[in-house]
Amino acid sequence: MRFVTYNIQYGVGKDGRVDLARIATEIGDADVIALQEVTQFMERGGNLDQVAELAALFPEHYWTYGPAMDADASYRDEAGRLVNRRTTFGNMILSKTPVLSSRHHMLPKIRLLNQISLQRSVIEAVIETASGPLRVYSLHLAHASVEERLLQIERLLAIVKQAPDEGGVVSAGPDTELWYSNGQFMPMPGRAVVMGDFNMDPSFTEYDRICGSKEHFVGRSLPAGGLIDAWVATGGAEDTGGTCFYDGRLYRLDYCFVTEDLVPALCSLKVGDEAQGSDHQPLYLEIGI
Numbered sequence: 001m002r003f004v005t006y007n008i009q010y011g012v013g014k015d016g017r018v019d020l021a022r023i024a025t026e027i028g029d030a031d032v033i034a035l036q037e038v039t040q041f042m043e044r045g046g047n048l049d050q051v052a053e054l055a056a057l058f059p060e061h062y063w064t065y066g067p068a069m070d071a072d073a074s075y076r077d078e079a080g081r082l083v084n085r086r087t088t089f090g091n092m093i094l095s096k097t098p099v100l101s102s103r104h105h106m107l108p109k110i111r112l113l114n115q116i117s118l119q120r121s122v123i124e125a126v127i128e129t130a131s132g133p134l135r136v137y138s139l140h141l142a143h144a145s146v147e148e149r150l151l152q153i154e155r156l157l158a159i160v161k162q163a164p165d166e167g168g169v170v171s172a173g174p175d176t177e178l179w180y181s182n183g184q185f186m187p188m189p190g191r192a193v194v195m196g197d198f199n200m201d202p203s204f205t206e207y208d209r210i211c212g213s214k215e216h217f218v219g220r221s222l223p224a225g226g227l228i229d230a231w232v233a234t235g236g237a238e239d240t241g242g243t244c245f246y247d248g249r250l251y252r253l254d255y256c257f258v259t260e261d262l263v264p265a266l267c268s269l270k271v272g273d274e275a276q277g278s279d280h281q282p283l284y285l286e287i288g289i
């Protein structure tokens with residue numbers, strides 16, 4: 001299966017134009033797409049309903065969307081009638097196979113005095129694959145606070161680890177037919193792909209919390225039951241694979257992590273170096289499932 005994760009920066013490309021069609025072309029014919037910084041009715045995003053626009057650009061994909069920021073953008077039309085509208089900023093998942101269930105998790109937030117602090121979240125989708133159900137996550141961590149990112153990572157790791165024990169969106173019990181049109185309960189599989197903009201470089205403490213600290217004598221120690229950096233697992237060096245320029249330096253801010261049971265199925269992970277649709281570069285992941 002082909003996966004893509006892409007922080008689309010409200011659809012604004014390196015040339016300053018909002019062009020969702022360009023982004024769709026750069027994504028290509030992926031089976032599963034994780035997007036961040038998708039907006040609805042935000043001025044910097046062209047005041048578009050980008051959720052609807054992206055869904056239309058991928059008509060053969062099922063999708064789910066989770067707004068992290070959700071604020072009033074209502075107005076009255078020429079006849080004085082109230083038009084209820086929301087300005088949102090969040091994460092989206094699109095899949096060629098059905099999205100069996102979805103959950104939207106808010107991440108911890110710290111109120112900062114000298115920096116913009118946005119509510120952040122992670123959207124979870126359980127999708128069908130030829131080899132069975134799979135969890136997919138699209139997320140975007142804080143950009144301005146190490147402390148906030150560490151809290152968010154702790155919550156993310158707990159979400160991923162606890163999900164199988166929590167069960168599907170409705171756990172087994174009577175009256176199944178009242179909850180599902182097909183009369184079947186939704187699974188909550190153990191294996192997962194976690195993708196998005198982590199706003200961290202592998203040299204940061206936050207990366208150590210996910211992938212284990214570097215030991216002086218034996219190198220990085222990977223915690224059992226944790227998440228594996230697919231870039232490294234497919235042969236990439238930690239300090240390569242940059243996805244975003246900031247202050248004249250290329251940082252690796254975007255990642256694809258997998259649970260350890262998916263590592264043997266990893267085929268490749270590439271950076272879309274030529275993409276122009278955002279200030280970030282997309283990642284293209286292939287898994288043999």
